[in-house]
Each structure stands twice: as structure tokens, then as C-alpha cells.
Amino acid sequence: MTLMRVPAAFIRGGTSKAVVFRRSDLPEEAAWPALFRAVLGSPDPNGRQLDGMGGGISSLSKICVVGPSSRADADVDYTFAQVSVTGTTVDFSGNCGNMSSAIGPFAVEEGLVSAPANGQTVVRIHNTNSGKIIHSRFEMRDGAAVVDGDFALPGVAGTGAPVELAFQDPAGTRGNGLLPAGAAVxxxxxxxxxxxxxxxxxxxxxxxxxxxxxxxxxxxxxxxxxxxxxxxxxxxxxxxxxxxxxxxxxxxxxxxxxxxxxxxxxxxxxxxxxxxxxxxxxxxxxxxxxxxxxxxxxxxxxxxxxxxxxxxxxxxxxxxxxxxxxxxxxxxxxxxxxxxxxxxxxxxxxxxxxxxxxxVIRTQRRLMEGTVCVRGSLAFPKAETAQ
The missing domain is CATH 3.10.310.10 (Diaminopimelate Epimerase; Chain A, domain 1)
Incomplete structure (x- = not known):
């Protein structure tokens, strides 16, 4: 079987990295788990994901999907998937805050939202995993998000341009309030x-x-x-x-x-x-x-x-x-x-x-763009997903 080629970008967000897709470039959602495993090289009993884009640890085994917003109070929808390195689980139950820093710049640079060519802009992100809104504020220059700057992020070599993330009304992502177990302890x-x-x-x-x-x-x-x-x-x-x-x-x-x-x-x-x-x-x-x-x-x-x-x-x-x-x-x-x-x-x-x-303040940078190649035989077997 020939390789499937799917448009994608490989982006560092904070102290994580992920393969980032436009929603319009993906098949129906039922096919996502198997496709995402194939993209990252999971499951790998050796724990290295050598046959994919993953890096063998949880912070490097991630997928983001960005598309038009389904809400009036947001500019884009963003769905995050955490992919097990050694197992078959593809978990959509939570968000990745680090990769959230890459979503605003990606949305602007992919033409999903408009922004000034220069100066600060704010992209309102609807994270579909949590149902919450994140305001991403960052600097634009010559029509692209600025990546060079003097903000040092622990765990990332060098410095970069800051991306300020403000998670609006963050409590109760599962609908049970700040203390879902019912007490402080x-x-x-x-x-x-x-x-x-x-x-x-x-x-x-x-x-x-x-x-x-x-x-x-x-x-x-x-x-x-x-x-x-x-x-x-x-x-x-x-x-x-x-x-x-x-x-x-x-x-x-x-x-x-x-x-x-x-x-x-x-x-x-x-x-x-x-x-x-x-x-x-x-x-x-x-x-x-x-x-x-x-x-x-x-x-x-x-x-x-x-x-x-x-x-x-x-x-x-x-x-x-x-x-x-x-x-x-x-x-x-x-x-x-x-x-x-x-x-x-x-x-x-x-x-x-x-x-x-x-x-919180993070930095982000697009590392590669083009198409990610996966074996079609691995991308569409029956998916095993945690929702």
C-alpha cells in the first residue's frame, strides 16, 4: 500500500512538541485515533516511536487539530490528543497547555483568523476537550507571529517571543466545579x-x-x-x-x-x-x-x-x-x-x-511544515479511544 500524505506542521509549544493539523485536512473523527497513532509511531514496545514523529516521551507524543470555531465567543476550535507511546490509547479527555501556545500563531499563519500585520493580536481559542476559552496574546511582524525574543523558558534552550495564555473561567472543565471530590482534602x-x-x-x-x-x-x-x-x-x-x-x-x-x-x-x-x-x-x-x-x-x-x-x-x-x-x-x-x-x-x-x-507565558516555534507520511494500512483499523 502506498503512503498517505496529510498536510501538517510540526510545532514546539512551550516544553512540548506536536504534529498540528488543519481540521479540513483530516478524515472523519472516527478515523482520527488510528491515524494519529500511525503519525506518531505508536504503539512502540521499545518506547522510542522510531517509525513516526513521536519522541518516546509523553510531552513529544501529541497531536493538535485546529479549525473554524463552533462558538461565537471564540475564533478557532482546538482539539488535543495525547497518544500513548507504548500502548494503543489515544486520549481526548484533556487539553495540553503547552501546545495551546502554538494554536494562535498557527491559526493566523494558516489564514483561519485575521490579524494585524504588525503589533499585538489576541486569538480566542475554544478548547473542545475542556469546553473552555483561552485568550492567546502574541506579537505579529510582517504578517507572521514573532518567534525571536528575550523570554527564557525553563526546559527550552535559548530564548523566544512570549505568548501570554489566559485561561478564562478555568474551573470545572468536567462540569463538577473546582473541587469535584467535594472537599479541600x-x-x-x-x-x-x-x-x-x-x-x-x-x-x-x-x-x-x-x-x-x-x-x-x-x-x-x-x-x-x-x-x-x-x-x-x-x-x-x-x-x-x-x-x-x-x-x-x-x-x-x-x-x-x-x-x-x-x-x-x-x-x-x-x-x-x-x-x-x-x-x-x-x-x-x-x-x-x-x-x-x-x-x-x-x-x-x-x-x-x-x-x-x-x-x-x-x-x-x-x-x-x-x-x-x-x-x-x-x-x-x-x-x-x-x-x-x-x-x-x-x-x-x-x-x-x-x-x-x-x-502563564510560553514561547512557541514552527519547526517544520509540509506533509506527514503514514502507512495507510496502519491508519484505518478499528480505533481504540478514551473519550
């Missing part, structure tokens, strides 16, 4: 008969936060060391599945395991000195809280941006685990997170207990 039952305290929030994405100390873990550990600790990873997955049921995402633990994108799970701890992946030493005074987040079964090399925004939102929950781990004087409106790639600043704007918006 819930006790989740574990298979050994014990329990663990957790704060479960849904803001930008569903996420659950536990104290690293309660798991006997080091919250300053590097991702590869977390991944190598099979016992810890199994425990975190058990907690994540229990939280999924408590949050009303999945009806039981088995089905919770099939939904790999949400809820995110993170270990948090008080600010402490640690070393980044690049070997940089970060003092305890340089951040407000330590966080190590798991994404699609792997320790994230930085932090998923929707997860970071969920953490900022959790910081506003009085009595919650995140709030209790914050340094004295920490401001949820400008929260400094100690991640494996360095310190990332996020913020949540609140009014009368309601989260109005959650904001």
Missing part, C-alpha cells in the same frame, strides 16, 4: 487498606496533589529517578485512579486506568534546594513550592501547563495540601513552581472565591 482508599490525603481540583485540567512525604518520596528528584522507581510509580498510578473515581471522571478503577491524560497527578512539597535537569542549582528562596508531576504514565521533564494552572488554582483552596506547602508570603497570583527544568511562574486571578482566569 479527601482521603483516598488504597489497595493495602490504607489511605492517602489528597487535594483534587479541576481547573484548566483535572489534577490531584499529594504530599511527596506521604509517599516517602523526594519531591526534588529528577524525572528519570522517579520513572526508575517502579514502586513509587505504581503507587502514584493507584492514587491517580482512586482520584479519578472520587472526581467522577471514571466509574471504576479499571476504567480510570484507560484514561491516561486526566487527572494529572503531582507530588508537592515545601520549597527546598534542588538541581535541575540542566544541572543548575535552585535555592529554596527561589521558588514557592516544589512539584513533580506525572503525565501519561511518565514523570514530566518540566510540568504540563494545564497542570501548573491547576496547581495555582489549588493554591487558592484554604486548607488544601497545595496551600499548606506554600512558602510564607507566596502569592497565588504569581506563584513560582520548582520543577525539574527550573522555576515556572503561573497565576490565578480570583474574585469572591471564584477563579476568573489562570495565566
Amino acid at each position: 479527601v482521603e483516598l482508599a488504597l489497595s493495602d487498606g490504607g489511605t492517602i490525603a489528597a487535594t483534587a481540583v479541576d481547573s484548566a485540567t483535572p489534577a490531584v496533589f499529594v504530599r511527596a512525604a506521604d509517599l516517602g518520596a523526594d519531591c526534588g528528584a529528577l524525572p528519570q529517578d522517579i520513572d526508575a522507581d517502579a514502586g513509587l510509580m505504581a503507587r502514584l498510578e493507584e492514587v491517580r485512579r482512586a482520584a479519578s473515581v472520587a472526581m467522577g471522571i471514571a466509574p471504576d478503577l479499571e476504567q480510570a486506568g484507560a484514561i491516561i491524560a486526566i487527572p494529572k497527578i503531582a507530588m508537592v512539597g515545601p520549597a527546598d534546594a534542588f538541581r535541575t535537569l540542566a544541572g543548575e542549582s535552585i535555592a529554596s528562596e527561589g521558588h514557592d513550592i516544589l512539584v513533580r508531576m506525572i503525565s501519561a504514565g511518565q514523570a514530566h521533564r518540566a510540568i504540563p501547563i494545564t497542570g501548573a494552572l491547576a496547581l495555582a488554582s489549588a493554591a487558592t483552596v484554604e486548607g488544601g495540601i497545595v496551600a499548606d506547602c506554600l512558602s510564607d508570603g507566596a502569592d497565588a497570583g504569581r506563584l513560582r513552581l520548582g520543577t525539574p527544568s527550573g522555576v515556572i511562574t503561573v497565576g490565578a486571578e480570583t474574585q469572591d472565591g471564584r477563579i476568573l482566569s489562570a495565566k
Whole structure:
């Protein structure tokens, strides 16, 4: 069978990379999961995705689809797919905040929305996974989004032009409010008969936060060391599945395991000195809280941006685990997170207990454009999808 060729762009958004498609260039949605697996090279039992565009880790195994908006308050629709590296799951249940930074520039440069040739522009993005609106603000020059600038993003070499993302009314992406488990702290039952305290929030994405100390873990550990600790990873997955049921995402633990994108799970701890992946030493005074987040079964090399925004939102929950781990004087409106790639600043704007918006700054750059080639025999077998 000859190769299928589909128009696409390969784009870095924040600390992630994805193959980005125009909606009009894709077949019917029922064919998407199999096509996306073929594009990225999944499933690959070797964990490398060598026969596709994926990079062997969750932050490099992503697909974005952009098309005309289905809502009056947005300019484009954006659908995100998290593709398992080693398995067959293609998960549409949550958004990717990092890749959200690439959607506005892509929409302008593909002619999906109009923008001034020079100066700042705002693209209103409807994320179909969460049903939420994101305002993307960035600079235009000579009809294209600016990519060169002096904004340094931890985890990305060099500097770039900032893209400000404001997630509007981010709480309740699943329709059950900011605290879908019903309290600031819930006790989740574990298979050994014990329990663990957790704060479960849904803001930008569903996420659950536990104290690293309660798991006997080091919250300053590097991702590869977390991944190598099979016992810890199994425990975190058990907690994540229990939280999924408590949050009303999945009806039981088995089905919770099939939904790999949400809820995110993170270990948090008080600010402490640690070393980044690049070997940089970060003092305890340089951040407000330590966080190590798991994404699609792997320790994230930085932090998923929707997860970071969920953490900022959790910081506003009085009595919650995140709030209790914050340094004295920490401001949820400008929260400094100690991640494996360095310190990332996020913020949540609140009014009368309601989260109005959650904001973060990223950079993005188009890396390649043209057509992606896939084997037609792999692109259209019966799909196995987590919705």
C-alpha cells in the first residue's frame, strides 16, 4: 500500500512538541485515533516511536487539530490528543497547555483568523476537550507571529517571543466545579487498606496533589529517578485512579486506568534546594513550592501547563495540601513552581472565591511544515479511544 500524505506542521509549544493539523485536512473523527497513532509511531514496545514523529516521551507524543470555531465567543476550535507511546490509547479527555501556545500563531499563519500585520493580536481559542476559552496574546511582524525574543523558558534552550495564555473561567472543565471530590482534602482508599490525603481540583485540567512525604518520596528528584522507581510509580498510578473515581471522571478503577491524560497527578512539597535537569542549582528562596508531576504514565521533564494552572488554582483552596506547602508570603497570583527544568511562574486571578482566569507565558516555534507520511494500512483499523 502506498503512503498517505496529510498536510501538517510540526510545532514546539512551550516544553512540548506536536504534529498540528488543519481540521479540513483530516478524515472523519472516527478515523482520527488510528491515524494519529500511525503519525506518531505508536504503539512502540521499545518506547522510542522510531517509525513516526513521536519522541518516546509523553510531552513529544501529541497531536493538535485546529479549525473554524463552533462558538461565537471564540475564533478557532482546538482539539488535543495525547497518544500513548507504548500502548494503543489515544486520549481526548484533556487539553495540553503547552501546545495551546502554538494554536494562535498557527491559526493566523494558516489564514483561519485575521490579524494585524504588525503589533499585538489576541486569538480566542475554544478548547473542545475542556469546553473552555483561552485568550492567546502574541506579537505579529510582517504578517507572521514573532518567534525571536528575550523570554527564557525553563526546559527550552535559548530564548523566544512570549505568548501570554489566559485561561478564562478555568474551573470545572468536567462540569463538577473546582473541587469535584467535594472537599479541600479527601482521603483516598488504597489497595493495602490504607489511605492517602489528597487535594483534587479541576481547573484548566483535572489534577490531584499529594504530599511527596506521604509517599516517602523526594519531591526534588529528577524525572528519570522517579520513572526508575517502579514502586513509587505504581503507587502514584493507584492514587491517580482512586482520584479519578472520587472526581467522577471514571466509574471504576479499571476504567480510570484507560484514561491516561486526566487527572494529572503531582507530588508537592515545601520549597527546598534542588538541581535541575540542566544541572543548575535552585535555592529554596527561589521558588514557592516544589512539584513533580506525572503525565501519561511518565514523570514530566518540566510540568504540563494545564497542570501548573491547576496547581495555582489549588493554591487558592484554604486548607488544601497545595496551600499548606506554600512558602510564607507566596502569592497565588504569581506563584513560582520548582520543577525539574527550573522555576515556572503561573497565576490565578480570583474574585469572591471564584477563579476568573489562570495565566502563564510560553514561547512557541514552527519547526517544520509540509506533509506527514503514514502507512495507510496502519491508519484505518478499528480505533481504540478514551473519550
